Amino acid sequence: MLDIESLKFDEKGLIPAIVVDGETGKVLTLAYMNRESLAISMEKKLTCFYSRSRQTLWLKGETSGNYQHILSITADCDYDALVVRVKKDGPACHLGTDSCFTNPVLEPEDEEPFSLEGLYALLLGRKAELPEGSYTTYLFQKGIDKILKKVGEESTEVIIAGKAGDRAETVYEIADLAYHVLVLMVQMGISVEDIRAELASRHVIDHKVKQEKMV
Numbered sequence: 001m002l003d004i005e006s007l008k009f010d011e012k013g014l015i016p017a018i019v020v021d022g023e024t025g026k027v028l029t030l031a032y033m034n035r036e037s038l039a040i041s042m043e044k045k046l047t048c049f050y051s052r053s054r055q056t057l058w059l060k061g062e063t064s065g066n067y068q069h070i071l072s073i074t075a076d077c078d079y080d081a082l083v084v085r086v087k088k089d090g091p092a093c094h095l096g097t098d099s100c101f102t103n104p105v106l107e108p109e110d111e112e113p114f115s116l117e118g119l120y121a122l123l124l125g126r127k128a129e130l131p132e133g134s135y136t137t138y139l140f141q142k143g144i145d146k147i148l149k150k151v152g153e154e155s156t157e158v159i160i161a162g163k164a165g166d167r168a169e170t171v172y173e174i175a176d177l178a179y180h181v182l183v184l185m186v187q188m189g190i191s192v193e194d195i196r197a198e199l200a201s202r203h204v205i206d207h208k209v210k211q212e213k214m215v
Contacts, residue, residue, distance in 0.1 A: 004038060008080040014050060015082060019092065022071040022085040023193050024117040028092035029100040033082065038073075045070045047084060066090030071193065087193055116182070116192055123186045139183050147187055150180045 009015050014032040021028055031049040033041065037057050040048040047060040047068040061067030068086040075082055093100040126136040139147050154177040161169040185191070 002075055002079075004035060004042075006079055007038075007075060007082075008078065009034065010080075012052075014052070015080060017047075017049065017082040017084050019047060019068065019084045019086055021117075022087050023191055024121050025115070026099055027101055028068075028086070028088065028098070038082075041070060041084075042073070047086060061089060064090065064094075066092070068092070087191070116178075119179070120182055120186065120192050123182055127186050136183060139180075140187065144184075144187055147180065147184050151177070151184055154180050 007015055013034045017031050017033050019028045019031065020026065032052060034050045037048040037050045047070060049058055049060065051058050067089045071085040071087060073082055073084050091098055123136060126134055127140050130137045157173040158177050161173045
């Protein structure tokens with residue numbers, strides 16, 4: 001674990017902090033921290049920045065309620081910049097947008113690569129907007145019983161394909177199951193980060209068990 005004193009703050013005692021969504025990887029904002037605000041951030045597990053315009057500390061969400069719960073803080077190779085992964089309670093920008101970065105300068109030629117976090121975010125949007133004609137909308141409108149039924153059906157399809165030894169069909173059915181599980185997660189308010197954290201806790205336990213067996 002890197003010590004704070006190893007970080008390189010600029011001549012004004014500041015270090016840039018790039019805040020990213022821990023679930024989607026989306027860049028939310030660029031802010032600055034000094035030693036005190038970084039220490040507060042680490043203690044409270046909430047982002048605390050130094051305002052260059054007001055020349056004072058500010059805890060993100062203290063007035064708006066849009067807190068940013070810190071998942072991790074990582075320094076770059078030169079120790080003069082930070083990436084702060086967070087789980088946010090609301091919009092990151094003071095203008096009310098999800099991210100401060102909303103003004104394209106150069107548009108990408110291709111769409112962003114697929115990710116589970118991106119699909120999860122899409123499903124969240126479907127649940128909020130319920131667009132007509134969408135299968136996902138249909139599931140959310142039918143509710144938890146229908147969603148659970150589909151998870152059960154898709155689990156069975158995975159078992160049948162796996163038992164038959166059909167790799168391509170098994171991949172197809174696992175994808176169907178993963179989609180419906182994500183719908184269930186959105187319905188129940190379970191995030192991708194929640195599952196990642198649970199798996200991470202099991203990894204630690206498994207590692208300890210292996211060490212004990214070796215001893």
